[in-house]
Amino acid sequence: MKKTILITGASRGFGKIWAEAFLKRGDQVIATARNIESLKGLVETYGSSMLALELDVTNRAQTFEVIGKAHTHFGGLDVVINNAGYGLFGTIEEASEQEAREQFEVNVFGTLWLSQAAIPLMRAQGTGHIIQVSSVLGIASIPNLGLYNASKWAVEALSEAMAAEIKQFGIHTTLVEPIGYSTDWSGASAVHSKTIDVYDGLRAAVYKEMENMPFGHPDATADAILKVVDAEVPPLRIFFGKTALPWINQVYADRLAGWEEWSEVSVAAHG
Known part of the structure; x- marks a missing residue:
């Protein structure tokens, strides 16, 4: 069954791959980007099935306008992918103050604004699916990416609460949690803070570990996102990438062990 899907950040990476996967199978796609020219190729290839809209996700008013335009243009909105x-x-x-604030403006508030804009329309329809692109780093943190980690932890928290709030209206919520992929996420898309040399050794160790990771192939995620979108009962959370679950199993085992070790103090603190 043909679906109408809005996806942000569709000019490259996962966004572009997924938008094209939906279009190839006959879905209607509203693709957004800050620079609408970057979406020209998709428009030329897929014609009336594709609507390109300019969107800065940090602009709350524009986010509501775009959701409204998308809904009006195709007469409905089945899926929104943040x-x-x-x-x-x-x-x-x-991290500078500006860098920290901008990280949250895009990753957290951009996700919040689009969700808030989509929910009323989906509630009126009695159906819908909001997919948040989080990260495995929204579950476990690593050094040198603390602000990014924090932004994705925030996305995890707000989305889990949202899922419980909106399921009564027939709206599903899914958190997609990719591990490392060979995209430009750590390249042209990334921002790097001005470094302090006392952290150079730590930074080098983190980068070396990242370089040794078996990065996933971005194109392989296309089938996965199609399965998530088509699921009658989609998951609240799903990892993308084969190394995510083994790592998180160890992370949770370590956390539980730490809580157990201090459980006597915890219980005593109850009074």
Whole structure:
């Protein structure tokens, strides 16, 4: 069955791959980007099935306008994919105020605004699916990406609460949690804080570990996102990438062990 799908950050990476996967199978896609010219190729190839709209996700008013235009143009809106976002590289001490605020403006508030804009329309329809592109780093943090980690943890929290709030209206929520992929997420899309040399050793170790990771192939995610969109009962959370679950299993085992070790103090603190 043909679906109408809005996806942000559709000019490259996952956004572009997924938009094309939907269009190839006959869905109607509203693709958004800050620079609408970057979507010209998709419009030329897919014609009336594709609507390109300019969107800065940090602009709440524009976000509501775009959702309204998308709904009016195709007469409905089945799926919204909050994909726009970027990574901020730098330790907590190194991040500037502007860098920290901008990271949250895009990754957290952009996701919040689009969700708030979509919910009333989907509630009126009695159906819908909001997909938030989070990260495995929204579940476990690593050094030198603390602000990015924090932004994705925030996306996880607000989306989990939202899922419980809107399921009564027939609206599904899914958090997609990719691990490392060979996209430009750590390249042209990324922002790097001004470095402080005392962290150079740590930074080098983190980068070396990242370089040794078995990065996934972005194109392989196309079939996965189609399955998530088509599921009658989609998951609240799903990892993309084979190394995510083994790592998170260890992370949770370590957390539980730490809580158990201090459980006597915890219980005593109850009074």
